[in-house]
Amino acid sequence: MSFFKRLKESVSKTTESVTQKFKDGLSKTSSSLVGAMDSVFSRNRIDEELFEELEDVLIGADVGVQTTMEIVDRLRSEVKQRKVKDPADLQPLLSEILVEMLQGDDRDTAMNLKADGLSIILFVGVNGVGKTTTIGKLAHQYRQEGKRVILAAGDTFRAGAIEQLEVWGERVGVDVIRHQAGSDPAAVIYDGIQAAKARGADILLCDTAGRLHSKVNLMEELKKVYRVIQREVPEAPHETLLVLDSTTGQNALQQAKWFNEATRLSGIVLTKMDGTAKGGIAVAIRRELSIPVKWIGLGEKLDDLQPFDAEQFVHALFVQAIEKEEEA
Known part of the structure; x- marks a missing residue:
């Protein structure tokens, strides 16, 4: 059984609506990537020129130079080991490599939330990446699961950030703990923790400011927020999520590198994936x-x-190629 068939069988175990969301959301990337790869994999033979073309395609899709080189090197090795001769057979092989790279340890992709008691999730990221919207949508999801959720408006720097979070709070039916604009973010988070404890909340979602033009101030602000959280709930934050706008490409990678140095990131939220190729x-x-x-x-x-799913992600990218294989 080809990897494409195994991938489709695995993906089919989840709900059809989730699979469709991945297909729709990644359609721009899929069309661009598969279109470019068609010319690569329709060559007459597997040679160094093919691998060089593939490198260009992957780098053009913002896979990054370092990661692209590793992918292509692994593909060369698999071709040699499996004695692959037909360029058309490279596409499922490539998808297999991508799934392995994206999956990592399954445990690290799951949210680290407490079964009992308060779980605190801290959100970081620069302005304009969709951080507040992400918090609102996540609050909605946890509410749908029957969780008691509270939001803490810790971005007291950006104009309108507090009001924007309050709009989301009203929309999804959760309380928002806020201070006035310009207040100490750590004080807001402290009050959020106290309110969450007093009201028996399951999850506290904490917004923070993201002003990279003032790195020193932001670093000190985040350190103070961490100290307050850990003083009140020693094992928290249970998750520190960096929100990135996927349409910014390699700039998002640079942001991730900087925030990873500044904070102890446990995961990434990639927004606006439907808006990029x-x-x-x-x-x-x-x-x-x-x-x-x-x-x-x-x-x-x-x-x-x-929730990110490596198999759903790769299946959505190569869905056109998978359908072609089924028709053949």
């Missing part, structure tokens, strides 16, 4: 930083924020 940034982040992508934004609807 260069979804390969997910592979670059996973491979180069060893940080799992935990959530992926596939559209504007409340339920378009989905």
